[in-house]
Amino acid sequence: DAGVIQSPRHEVTEMGQEVTLRCKPISGHNSLFWYRQTMMRGLELLIYFNNNVPIDDSGMPEDRFSAKMPNASFSTLKIQPSEPRDSAVYFCASSLLGDQPQHFGDGTRLSIL
């Protein structure tokens, strides 16, 4: 079975540019999560969706960040404009509703110069 697929795996761009990260969840999963991981702050939940509807976006750092889930098989996380402090590894995860484990993609390593 294909797991959670994230693209790109690496992104290097200059500050001020728009960055779009993409995620394809596991087919049939109805919850999707975006996380950010840094050495300083560890693993942070940014936003999550149930059945394509955003449920909790309290972890989104500021208005420069936005996330969408137009259908059950695709989600994006956008940063506009990007800043060097946004440099991190961004993970997408999906799961079934209930007490089921989350399945993580291998992340996008983002570097903002």
Next chain:
Amino acid sequence: AQSVAQPEDQVNVAEGNPLTVKCTYSVSGNPYLFWYVQYPNRGLQFLLKYITGDNLVKGSYGFEAEFNKSQTSFHLKKPSALVSDSALYFCASGINNAGNMLTFGGGTRLMVKP
């Protein structure tokens, strides 16, 4: 509010020795608990979970964890460590009626030396 604590940033153990990675949780209600492992340049991988029932849970790669309600702990254990077990380990908790949202601990780096 939920919280998960992993009191050790790093655990060092010799290959062949037993290992324990500690986790304590604080939730209102009955939690469900998970352990994940992260290898370099990879996402977190599910190891095992406790929902209800037997307090000793067995998972992947020979790992097990013991749920202790009185001590609010869920320590990860393995009888005999392998060098390949060296990785970053995360404990996480969730509760019913919170969607599928999990609260993660800060992670513990396990170093197994030959």
